[in-house]
Amino acid sequence: MSEPRRRVLVVDDTPANRQVLVEHLDLFEIDSLTAEDGERALSLLQHESPDLILLDVVMPNINGFDVCRRLKESPATRDIPVIFMTSLTETADKITGFRVGGVDYVTKPIQHEELLARVTTHLSLRALQRALQAANSDLERRVAERTAELERLNEELLATNRAHGRFVPTEMLGLLGRDRAVDVALGDHVQVEMTVLFSDLRGFAALAEGMTPGEAFAFINAYLGRLSPIVRRHGGFIDKYIGDAIMALFPGKAEDAVRAAVAMQQAVRQFSEERRSMGLPSISMGIGIHTGSVMLGTIGEAERMEATVISDTVNQASRLERLAVRYGVAIVASEQTMAALHGRDGHGHRFLDRVRLKGKREPVSVFEVFDGDPPETIERKRKTRALFEQALSDYYARRFAEANLGIAHVLLYNPADRAVQVYQQRIAHLMANGAPAGWTGVEVLTEK
Incomplete structure (x- = not known):
């Protein structure tokens, strides 16, 4: 040419x-x-x-x-x-x-x-x-095309990372000292001090019986969708979902976990009120919180692994959550968590019991945090806290008559207080049958 x-x-x-x-x-x-x-x-x-x-x-x-x-x-x-x-x-x-x-x-x-x-x-x-x-011009065109392609690939990578982060929290990678999930190896681990929070929806099995599978999943996702952001806002991250239960980790201050627990209780109460307004059953949940050392790392095998925590701290948090059912309270915290709070008196709380958890030789003190209760309940518990704790002091000292009188006074002001009712029943049994030899008042939690 x-x-x-x-x-x-x-x-x-x-x-x-x-x-x-x-x-x-x-x-x-x-x-x-x-x-x-x-x-x-x-x-x-x-x-x-x-x-x-x-x-x-x-x-x-x-x-x-x-x-x-x-x-x-x-x-x-x-x-x-x-x-x-x-x-x-x-x-x-x-x-x-x-x-x-x-x-x-x-x-x-x-x-x-x-x-x-x-x-x-x-x-x-x-x-x-x-x-x-x-x-x-041709170079500029090719550079523009390449730039657009790189931007597209970068967006895909960001989307992949965001999607991956929904399964493996980036906080977990950070604690393991890794920037990317591809850098994590089986057996990577680190020992850290943190607070573990367990929450569990009460009576979900009974609720699910009246739902189709689709309705059950929609309900669980609506429920978890309200609670999970609260964990993140308070400096924690979700380790895993166990059905309707949440296991959350707070690597920062113990206050973060306690404030998150209170906010979660408030959110569930609002969700329950919305359900009642639609003619649906109300719901409630319990929370256990424990602070201690945990081993965080990867478990599984080369082709299928996950990051998780393995520690007695996790077990204790789970068992404290079960104690919330026994005492009819919303939030149970261990003495280690309460001791780690810098502003302990800024939280509505009261001593609840001395218990020996399964697998433990030494008993531990457990506390109720009631800041997440309805306002009228918070007021009643604040006003009766000193009287309730004095009744428990009499109870452990075997002054059952004095303890019974104190418990009766608390019930006059707050008759719906389930924890007080538990002690009323215990004291009545002891007064009728006497305290067994070697009795210390420590409750033994035998659940797995």
């Missing part, structure tokens, strides 16, 4: 000059356009794009220098090379020609062989410039 013929615009107010130049250009297979003055040249260039312009300087109406200035101001024509042809031979005129954007300056009378040599040189330079511009 032959190269396209090049085109030169000849601008000169003398017809003979234009004709001679056109004939010489044609000998070199260069096509020509002509204009008799600057205004005609500017009009012609609105719809023509020559490869080069031979421009006379001294012309009527508008001179060649001003024409060139206007050409260089327009994006459409600024790259077209301009060779001035003029009888002006002063150095100042030549400098002006170059300042306004000319690439060459030929004085009259014109030596046509010299002019054609200059024309062919600048046409070759113009061809190289256009090739470079085309290559740059």
